[in-house]
Amino acid sequence: MTDQFPHPLASASRFPQTLSLAQSTCLALIPVLPSQIHLFEVFVMSNIHSRVPDVCLFLAGVGLWWGLIPQSVGAFHDGKRVLQVELRDDTTRDILAGRVYLEDEEGRHYFARPVDPAGQAVVYDVERTPQSREKHTTVSPHPFEFEVPEQATVTLTVERGKEYHVATLQVPPPADRTAIQRVEVPMRRWIDMAARGWYSGDTHVHRRLVDCPHLVEAEDLNVAFPLAYWVREARQTGDKGPVAGQPAPAVIWCGPRRCLWPVNTEYELFTVDGKPHTQGAVFVLNHREPPRLGTPPVAPVADWAHQSGALLDLDKHSWNWTVMIVPRMQVDLFELANNHVWRTNFLFRKWTIEMTPTNWGLEIGPEGVDEAGWIDWGFQTYYAFLNCGFRMRPTAGTGSGVHPVPLGFGRVYVEVPGDFTYEQWIEGLNAGRSFVTTGPMLFSRFNDHPAGTTVRDAQPGYRLRVQGTAANPRPLDRLEIVVNGEVVRTISPANTAGPRGEFVSPWDETIVLPHSAWVAVRCYDRGDDRRSRFAHTAPVHVEIDGPVRPRKREVQHFIERMEHEIQRNQGVLAPAELAEYEHALDIYRNLAKIARD
Secondary structure, three states: OOOOOOOOOOOHHHOOOOOOHHHHHHHHHHHHOOOOHHHHHHHHHHHOOOOOOHHHHHHHHHHHHHHHOOOOOOOOEOOEEEEEEEEEEOOOOOEOOEEEEEEEOOOOEEOOEEOOOOOOEEEEEEEEEOOEEEEEEEEOOOOEEEEEEOOOOEEEEEEOOOOEOOEEEEEOOOOOOOOEEEEEEEEOEOOOOHHHOEEEEEEEEOOOOOOHHHHHHHOOOOEEEEOOEEEEEOOOOHHHOEOOOOOOOOOEEEEOOEEEOOOOEEEEEEEEOOEEEEEEEEEEEOOOOOOOOOOOOOHHHHHHHHHOOOEEEEOOOOOOOHHHHHHHHOOOEEEEEOOOOOOOOOOOOOOOHHHOOOOOOOOOEOOEOOHHHHHHHHHHHHHHHHHOOOOOEEEEOOOEOOEOOOOOOOEEEEEOOOOOOHHHHHHHHHHOOEEEEOOOEEEEEEOOEOOOOEEOOOOOOEEEEEEEEEEEOOOEEEEEEEEOOEEEEEEOOOOEEOOOOOEEEEEEEEEEEOOOEEEEEEEEEOOOOOOOOEEEEOOEEEOOOOOOOOEHHHHHHHHHHHHHHHHHOOOOOOHHHHHHHHHHHHHHHHHHOOOEO
16 A cells, blocks of 8 residues: 555655765655654755755754654643554454544544554544534554543544444543553454445545545545546536646555545536526546536536546435436436435535425425435435436445545445456446445345346236345344335344344345336334434336336426526526526426326
8 A cells, every 4th residue: 555655745756866864864754744744844855955964954854753743651741641542353353444533521522643653644623513513533554542631531432434333432541640541442343245245435525635545444445536626616617626636547546445536526516607506516427537628508518428438426416407417417326325414413404495395295394304304305306317217326425525424424335246346346336236325234136136237028017026135233123115216115124133243134025016117125224313324225127118107296396496497597597508407397398298196
């Protein structure tokens, strides 16, 4: 990993080719000071060609280095103590990377720093409200430490992706007033998804590219798509304002079975002609060239993306332009777990509430929608698009880097036969051999075929055997089989205790399909305060008697949305741009002619 990711300031081209021992020693210290790198580099580079004697440079540099490194030696000082921690796999005894939280009894948060010079600690501190905040440190597989008040009892919480149990320890002050209090945290894996051929990804990432190799390891993630370009003004081209330089279009390996694709773009339009006028967001993932097109219109961007082998990802179901871009751009992916689904408390209860369908049975209270209502709204919108014939495949994206949420909190697992490669993973994502989760694991087969399969030329009365296993570190509440957007079978989970503290629930059901249908499986765990975690498979499609017919209430909502957006955009968008909304309206009006009750 070190060879593949040299420190960006340690490139040989930055420095003279011939250096003294003292100069070489000072330069060698640069890569081991991730949090103090800029100050130390300024000192070294400002003196590298000076006439300062080598011994003075050497001693001054080492002195600066020593003063910058957090010290952990000695007795209590300034009313502080040091809590030094290692994370260990409880079976292999390997030291692990992870995400750590430390909080005292008064609700104060503390952030970690590395002990080992080779270690890395990335602080994440994003707060929207006192109830919706994310304050953690991701740490590399090295010892790390916190400085805390001398007499404070603190609670240490450690997470590592979805496949390890959460570890929580209460740490009181040491009785002997030892300056360094050492703690080893055993991390218990409850499932090994890679051993089963499943690999996880996050398709909406706002983190710094330089941090991502560390983050995917700490979050036990296999694939991530950090944004290189972020366009927020209508008609602006993405190549004019890259947010991560202009990375090469190549897979970046972060270790065994962990990688990044670094060339990705978000079009998230909040202004038109410099004035506030939201359109919405869509992602172009896995492209090769910088985005030299602005939008609207959206169709040319879609053509460029698909011709370059990229995938279009719709992150939220309630953007102004969502109902237009799905047919107009032929969007590939739909985020069933999006960037408003967090580890912390749900916040955006009234965001786009005016676009809520009035007759879909959504739970809307005086304060708007809660987290369960937001997720249900997303599910029902996805189902409506599927019923209209737009066969998007599910994905998950956190928006970590902007919102108070860890990378990979919602993630998509893709089944990859044989050895893991990025190319097979992205192909499996596009094929729908996948499920999305914020917690449970969901393994499904449909007549022994994987999710994403299309069964053609089936006959009325087609029998579909739906079987599989759900596993979760907490008991599940229910399993559901969904056909054309309706729950046709609810299954009480067995919740059999497994050998690693997990709960396992197999099922085996057969359903009969009289007409063309899509079928998927979803499950929910027993969350507190409606903070239920879920998993949802991609659908299988069974073609019997033509396309699936949408429900009248679904297509009527889409018609109303397009009529509203055409009126809202009058005098703002150019005629060719407005015509895309009109084209989408025509599509939905035609679908209304075949809609079912």
